[in-house]
Amino acid sequence: MTSLLGHVSNTKFSNPSLKSWKSCDPAVLFDAEIVSHVSDDMIQVAKNLANEARGCKYMYIWTDCDREGEKIGSSAADICIESNPRITIKRAREVHSAMQSPDTLDPKQVDAVEARMELDLRIGAILTRFQTLLLQDRFDEMQNKVISYGSCQFPTLGFVVDRYRKVKEFVPEETYSLTLEHVLESKEKAVFKWKRGKLYDLEACFAIYANCLEEKEAVISNVTSSRKLKYKPIPLSTVEMEKMSIRYLKMNSQKTMKVAESLYNKGFISYPRTETDMFDKTFNLKSLVEKHKDCPKRGSFASKLINNNGFEWPRNGKNNDKAHPPIHPTCFVSDDKLSQDEKLLYDFIVRRFLACCSKNAIGYQTVVTAKIKDEFFTATGLMICEYNFLEIYKFNLGWSEQTIPMYNIGETFVPSRFELTKSLTSKPNLLDEADLVDIMNKSQIGTDATIHDHIKKIIDREYVIQPSSGPQKGRFLPSNLGFSLVEGYDDVGLDLSLSKPYLRREMETHLKNICDGVTTKAQVVKHCIKLYRQVYLQTVGQKNKICEAVEKNFGIRRNSGSGGYSPDYNQSNGGYIENDTSSANEINGMFQNDSGDDLLGKCPLCLTGEVRLIEHGKTGYYLQCSQFLKPRVCKFNILVPNRNGTIVSAKVSFSKCQKCEVDKNMINFKFLPGSLPPVIPLDYQGCLFGCNEMLNEILNVDITSYAGPPPPVTTSIPTPSNVSSFQGRAQFLSANRPNENSMNQTERLSKKSPRGSEFGDSFSSTKKSRVKSADDFNHQSKNSVGNGINRRSHTMNPIQTKTRSKRASSIYENSNPTGNNYLYSNGMTNSLVKCDCGLICDLKTAKKAGANQGRQFYSCPRGSLGGCTFFEWYKDENTFIEDLKETNASSGVGASPKPKCFCGMVATEHVVTEIASNSSKPKAKSGSGSTKPSFSKSNLGRRYLKCPKSSKPCGYFRWIDSDDQAYEVK
DNA sequence: GCAAGGTC
Numbered sequence: 001m002t003s004l005l006g007h008v009s010n011t012k013f014s015n016p017s018l019k020s021w022k023s024c025d026p027a028v029l030f031d032a033e034i035v036s037h038v039s040d041d042m043i044q045v046a047k048n049l050a051n052e053a054r055g056c057k058y059m060y061i062w063t064d065c066d067r068e069g070e071k072i073g074s075s076a077a078d079i080c081i082e083s084n085p086r087i088t089i090k091r092a093r094e095v096h097s098a099m100q101s102p103d104t105l106d107p108k109q110v111d112a113v114e115a116r117m118e119l120d121l122r123i124g125a126i127l128t129r130f131q132t133l134l135l136q137d138r139f140d141e142m143q144n145k146v147i148s149y150g151s152c153q154f155p156t157l158g159f160v161v162d163r164y165r166k167v168k169e170f171v172p173e174e175t176y177s178l179t180l181e182h183v184l185e186s187k188e189k190a191v192f193k194w195k196r197g198k199l200y201d202l203e204a205c206f207a208i209y210a211n212c213l214e215e216k217e218a219v220i221s222n223v224t225s226s227r228k229l230k231y232k233p234i235p236l237s238t239v240e241m242e243k244m245s246i247r248y249l250k251m252n253s254q255k256t257m258k259v260a261e262s263l264y265n266k267g268f269i270s271y272p273r274t275e276t277d278m279f280d281k282t283f284n285l286k287s288l289v290e291k292h293k294d295c296p297k298r299g300s301f302a303s304k305l306i307n308n309n310g311f312e313w314p315r316n317g318k319n320n321d322k323a324h325p326p327i328h329p330t331c332f333v334s335d336d337k338l339s340q341d342e343k344l345l346y347d348f349i350v351r352r353f354l355a356c357c358s359k360n361a362i363g364y365q366t367v368v369t370a371k372i373k374d375e376f377f378t379a380t381g382l383m384i385c386e387y388n389f390l391e392i393y394k395f396n397l398g399w400s401e402q403t404i405p406m407y408n409i410g411e412t413f414v415p416s417r418f419e420l421t422k423s424l425t426s427k428p429n430l431l432d433e434a435d436l437v438d439i440m441n442k443s444q445i446g447t448d449a450t451i452h453d454h455i456k457k458i459i460d461r462e463y464v465i466q467p468s469s470g471p472q473k474g475r476f477l478p479s480n481l482g483f484s485l486v487e488g489y490d491d492v493g494l495d496l497s498l499s500k501p502y503l504r505r506e507m508e509t510h511l512k513n514i515c516d517g518v519t520t521k522a523q524v525v526k527h528c529i530k531l532y533r534q535v536y537l538q539t540v541g542q543k544n545k546i547c548e549a550v551e552k553n554f555g556i557r558r559n560s561g562s563g564g565y566s567p568d569y570n571q572s573n574g575g576y577i578e579n580d581t582s583s584a585n586e587i588n589g590m591f592q593n594d595s596g597d598d599l600l601g602k603c604p605l606c607l608t609g610e611v612r613l614i615e616h617g618k619t620g621y622y623l624q625c626s627q628f629l630k631p632r633v634c635k636f637n638i639l640v641p642n643r644n645g646t647i648v649s650a651k652v653s654f655s656k657c658q659k660c661e662v663d664k665n666m667i668n669f670k671f672l673p674g675s676l677p678p679v680i681p682l683d684y685q686g687c688l689f690g691c692n693e694m695l696n697e698i699l700n701v702d703i704t705s706y707a708g709p710p711p712p713v714t715t716s717i718p719t720p721s722n723v724s725s726f727q728g729r730a731q732f733l734s735a736n737r738p739n740e741n742s743m744n745q746t747e748r749l750s751k752k753s754p755r756g757s758e759f760g761d762s763f764s765s766t767k768k769s770r771v772k773s774a775d776d777f778n779h780q781s782k783n784s785v786g787n788g789i790n791r792r793s794h795t796m797n798p799i800q801t802k803t804r805s806k807r808a809s810s811i812y813e814n815s816n817p818t819g820n821n822y823l824y825s826n827g828m829t830n831s832l833v834k835c836d837c838g839l840i841c842d843l844k845t846a847k848k849a850g851a852n853q854g855r856q857f858y859s860c861p862r863g864s865l866g867g868c869t870f871f872e873w874y875k876d877e878n879t880f881i882e883d884l885k886e887t888n889a890s891s892g893v894g895a896s897p898k899p900k901c902f903c904g905m906v907a908t909e910h911v912v913t914e915i916a917s918n919s920s921k922p923k924a925k926s927g928s929g930s931t932k933p934s935f936s937k938s939n940l941g942r943r944y945l946k947c948p949k950s951s952k953p954c955g956y957f958r959w960i961d962s963d964d965q966a967y968e969v970k
Numbered sequence: 971g972c973a974a975g976g977t978c
Binding site: 004005006007008010011019021026063064068069071072113116117119120121122123124125126127128129132146147148149150151152153261265273446447449450453454 | 971972973974975976977978
């Protein structure tokens, strides 16, 4: 028999050179190989296991019965098998049957934990390096700071910032109510509450009040009395212990856990890290209660439970981690054996336990209703008859005796006070630690064993401040740094912002699915990396937002940086980058953008963004609008393909194109000798914006192909510019005193004005220079990968073709084997359709039987797991032409009017996809009440028109491919 | 110098 100390193994990147932060672009870590290894501080544990295993036939694993326990056991088993390959591994689960019928380890649970470990490592390393190096590069003040990112840390910080914003944005509103009081001769007093509560409209309230004033007396219209129960608390879990300790013992979560651990190690309480809030029926609770009967403080209550029939089995909560019971005292300990903090916490745990084993409190509630005119007012009294658990558990439960005078129905009285009162809505409070623990728990951020660590982490990292005195004592305020980071990530404008809990929660859902056998570790890792990669790439593309937020909130100046910090990365890290050249280079491209020397000029499509020349490794270069990475704002992203290495280098020149109508900088090209026709010099300065057709054609660049629709008018995410000012935040503490309405003057968040859809025809100047047929330039190699990709606006690129041929895929499947299809996009196809979350859509196929079966559409890649409702049909060239026809028809340009059904509505088009009878003519399905026609086999695939109404359609029917007149289907 | 999850 031997013991473990939690996880014996951990994950790390296998290539030691990746340890250095500047050894590679952080995004390389999305795909770098990861290995499991024995942690440095667990080497002795591993050695011990190996030694123990040598002489054993069987190994029984008795770790916690949760998925982490399964993985811990699995790692321990691996070590033992290595030491003794003949050893048989058994898993003890149910205590009572463990030895008689031992189980085996559950590989699904082990897989789920391995997925979590891998994702946490990659995400943490990538984003920590990204944001640390970014801010160190731009701000002198950040030189020695590590700005860590964790999938739990940041959502925790996000909660603090969210509440802070709510407090700052709060504008109190006046409310009005009617107050009724009655003081009897006996001096007894009844305070009645208006049934309407409060009104926001003074005039309305005054009208009611004036009407009531016509009546001199109030009449008692009802008196009810009923038995009320105050339920005893449920058994104690870790999160509940932390919350109660913070609120009533004034100990923070970190300290609470430390003290609890100390009590546990001394054997005074059960294991303090548990989600379980129900006792197993086999527990001998009475004997545990009995242990406290001699306690001077709580002994008499414990004795009552045992001797006076006061014991009752505890209520059940909803959670059971199957690993540990609820927290309870294991023995009685006198105060002199405990430190001050231990005394406090132990006392609480014992009281809670005894309360659980006691009975509900019983009271009688009387509600008296008084009426004036048509308005009703109630006064409530409470008499506690049996205190039961309340005797021992006196933590502010909001249940106290409330006496009111006796009234009889029909009795009248003259009000002592009847007034229209004005009050202000009260502002929310900053989060205290108990609030934060609660929100984290509900949002599945962290576990019972780690929630307090995450809170400590954001304090230690100086992302939040917890004042130790003053009115906000113990509450959380975001620091300038924490606020800036959240604001920066939020400004990137993704619903899946890195400061929000959604990504982590989604991961948790998938981990459960692995355990349930719904999916596999590989699929989940792939899916989550895809999501995080998308969010990461878009965040990197707008990293200036983070710098801007820091600049604004700190009041510090940005230095020019090293011109983007990617050049500092050691790109010789061959093995890793080779595996994913596209993603690494894509990111490098993004890192290069803000030095200003890659600027070509204003975007000809959206007119607001700046087009830059971005190198994309072996793929080529992009002419990319700065708005391109914003969801659904601008799609200008033109590929200059370079698959044959024709372009040795391309750099933006400082001279403008004189011929070009769109005022753009020229590009200095260096071409590979022999790769181009002799008419083009090897050093060539040219413009790619349409005026130089020859250059465009030789390089296979179709600048004219972008003729996409204008983007929808979008409203930017509101930016709390006034909220975030350095001064404002510094003043917050001093200004925010009790009873002082410091928020009155706070303005609401300023909203950026909506972006106009000023696309118009601004790009038409280049449309006319559409390139000639590719055949005219057959000196270009036929093997050129770029050929044919960019020829026309609605031609699919090879990646799309691959994607289209797939059936609708599950969320766990990538749309192509690389998982990086968006990186190859030429920017002119639908492959860049993004959903309302800002994610690149999955292309799916409609499965539902009907006219649209088989059609492809775009939808949110997150699907039913918290995805948005974005929907858009895929448009290939044919449907695009159809659309044009329809547009022309509707605008009356040389098209016949659309056929109308008998109701006069435009008939809708359908395709025969199912057959039902041998009839050659369609007829209604009998008894269905629907006029959906049924068809013969020969009609399969034929198109027809019918009434568009889904209920009570008129029966109009006409074959499209026939000259027959429409007829009515009954 | 990065994560989160165990545990003393």
